[in-house]
Amino acid sequence: MADPAPRVIVHAGFHKTGTTSLQAFVERHRKALSPYAQIHIKTDLGRARYLGRWYGQRPSAFRRWLFRLGLAAFLRRLDDGPVHFISRESFSGMMPGFHRRGRRVTGYGDTAIPLARAIVDGLRRRFGPEVRIEFLYTLRDGEAFVRSLHGHILRTSPLTEDEAAFRAGFPAEVDLAAEAARIAAAIAPVPVHTERLEEMTRHRLGPGIAVLRLLGVPREEWRRFTAAPPNNPGPDAGQRAEMLEINRTGGRRAALRRRKEALMAARP
Numbered sequence: 001m002a003d004p005a006p007r008v009i010v011h012a013g014f015h016k017t018g019t020t021s022l023q024a025f026v027e028r029h030r031k032a033l034s035p036y037a038q039i040h041i042k043t044d045l046g047r048a049r050y051l052g053r054w055y056g057q058r059p060s061a062f063r064r065w066l067f068r069l070g071l072a073a074f075l076r077r078l079d080d081g082p083v084h085f086i087s088r089e090s091f092s093g094m095m096p097g098f099h100r101r102g103r104r105v106t107g108y109g110d111t112a113i114p115l116a117r118a119i120v121d122g123l124r125r126r127f128g129p130e131v132r133i134e135f136l137y138t139l140r141d142g143e144a145f146v147r148s149l150h151g152h153i154l155r156t157s158p159l160t161e162d163e164a165a166f167r168a169g170f171p172a173e174v175d176l177a178a179e180a181a182r183i184a185a186a187i188a189p190v191p192v193h194t195e196r197l198e199e200m201t202r203h204r205l206g207p208g209i210a211v212l213r214l215l216g217v218p219r220e221e222w223r224r225f226t227a228a229p230p231n232n233p234g235p236d237a238g239q240r241a242e243m244l245e246i247n248r249t250g251g252r253r254a255a256l257r258r259r260k261e262a263l264m265a266a267r268p
Helices: 017-028 048-057 060-077 109-127 142-156 163-168 175-187 207-216 219-224 237-249 254-265
Strands: 006-013 038-041 083-087 130-141 194-195
Touching: 006 017, 006 109, 017 038, 017 083, 017 207, 048 060, 048 109, 060 109, 060 219, 083 194, 109 130, 130 175, 130 207, 142 163, 142 237, 142 254, 175 194, 237 254
Parallel strands: 006 083, 006 130, 038 083, 130 194
Antiparallel strands: none
16 A cells, blocks of 8 residues: 655744744654654754745735745655654734735735745645644734734834824724634635634643644643643833834834843743
């Protein structure tokens, strides 16, 4: 009997939905997960790890082609299976909240769909038309999502808008589930799974539970796994207020960032 076609699960987003914690979980448990999947995150992905974000910053046919090249170079290094798990939130494009051509990006639709299609095409070219491709998108409540974006961008850029002004730049309803549904429709019949951060964090393994479920790790083995420590925590309300004041003082971007990182490092 011929071996089954390889199975590839692509966790392609979204930002600020527990992605860093999920990636820390699979990094921590690579060896324990090895009977179920090969894990590919961060620098494992080569240039593909940032080319999706680069495409998102200024979508064009040329940048999409570069993403395809980077993805193909990464995929050539993989063996033939049987299961691969790939996680990179920039496979949906750039993080919403930043600006593109002078306008704030408020969603993923114009970049996540072309990138998902490019990933499907790249996987079929590498593994053949019978490859079993699945996507995972992690989600969260829209208001919490925008709040987390504001904290991240406040910390990493010279943003001078408070949270209310920042929120006003987004649609009245921010719905990541609807974004995932549009992607699913665009790449059908490729299966698209979704997991909500609010539900994952109720489990002792946090976002890692989504990985165990998708890989089919038997429930009796879950006790062998532990949650990764908290990763990439955003600034609290007091730190946000201080960061906003730092940004509003002006000055060189690098100097502002050093002051904000020092503020985070002093966190109890």
